[in-house]
Amino acid sequence: MNIPKSTNCVHLNIDSYHTMMNFAKENPRKEIIGVFFGKVCENGDITVLESYSFRVGRHTEVHFNDSDYEKILPIIKDCATRDLEWLGWFHSHPFKRGDHIYMSNTDISYQYPAQIQNPYWTAIVCNPHQIKDQSTSRGMRAFRLYFNPDELKLTTKVIELPLIIE
Template sequence: MASKEGDDFQNAVQNDGMAEKKDTTLSSTPAADARYRFDADRLQTLQSAAPWMKDPRYFQKVTLSPSAIMKIMMHCQSGVQKGIAKGGNPIEVMGMLLGRPDPDTPRTLVITDAFPLPIEGFETRVIADDENVVNHMIALGESLERTRKEKFMGWYHSHPFDLGDHSHCFLSQTDLSTQLQWQRAEDPHGNPFVAIVVDPLRSHNNLETPELKAFRAYPPEYVSPALNECPDGSVESSEQTRLEHWGSCWNRYYELSVEYYMSSTSRNVLQQLTQDYLWIRTLSRKSESSVTQRLCGCVKPFQSASLTAASVVSGGRGTGLGPGGSTSASVSSGMDAQTKEWQKAVSNLADIASEDMGEQALQSTKEQVFA
């Protein structure tokens, strides 16, 4: 448990200082500070204009508060742990998002908080106790009306599938139907809805940023001006690739960029707490994905050595039309190259093994000290 807490704290430190990477970034600008203030008049003006009703791709960005992203990730990870603890597959979970469109930053949705729902599912099919869920949402909604100024403006759920070559953040047919129903019900009333999909397994392996994406559905009558345009705006000619990355409804929704915001005060406090205490990094563990990438990199020298050996053998079995002595020279040269490649591969593997032994020793020490 102590190691897990160290990981979480280190993730917060890393996320606080991260620059833009992929489609995620962290902001502590004056605009981010403004997101903690609620200007009812400006928000009402924006909601009355409802520009998203005229432009299916009006919103381009979603920004999440620290509270929202922490609740979302903890809920999604709990589904993984619960499913595995029962001896089965990770469980898909779902929750609601609280927020508003941002009157200060055009085309941006602000998510201020998140609330889990008593819904569990498997794969892309959600199994819900309807009466329980409805009663829970009614009670939650009534409570928020008394205590919060924001409204429900989105939902999130997890896709805890196997660790594949690409992210599992996409909308299934069921997801798309749910999102479209929400948009039809809420968008006309000044409350645009967004869907967030989380890949908790890839998020667990990536210690830098959570693996999640935000989407909005196209209205049924919308036709993309670009042929084979994917939700991220890319054009993919391969149907198989489109289906693998974005599901069967790949042309009925689009992706919004995701960022995280933090107030300048919170950022300064976190920096003061961490700048003189870099030793806390020893409480965290290295990213498993980075170790895997290094191991995969060690395969290349082996492959190169095999190709070199094959070419040498092939050259030695030629017709003998070349100058005399060329075969033995090529064999000698090939053997030297092969030896260098093998030495490089062995050296890399030795480094990884040595680092892993150090990590194991450090982990054992942490368990004795903090357990």
């Protein structure tokens, strides 16, 4: 099994950036969620090439439901014809004042089983109120959970991956 390194980057194409951030901006007080597809590079980086908005949740909580999975299936098939793999999910933490771009315990509980299935599975968290925050990639960060290579075990420790918008 290939194991990505914590130094691997997430490359996000500009169309995907706009899909995610525009959806978040349209819902500045509610969490939004969606999925993204792309390719794993030979060096272990991933490139996100297509993103799909899914749903608007409540103020502090959003998650996938059964109808989302029905909606995702044809997209997975369509992306597969273009050699694009489902590589992760994005959602917003739409809060003003301060830094809100992190993985909550709920987020970790969604990320964990998915990353066991696919070690490249990635979470992107965005905040439309932090676009100008220099410590972010235009209001976004990318995360994965740390895989302990000695114990061959996925942990619940969150690592931030460099997120490059291009």
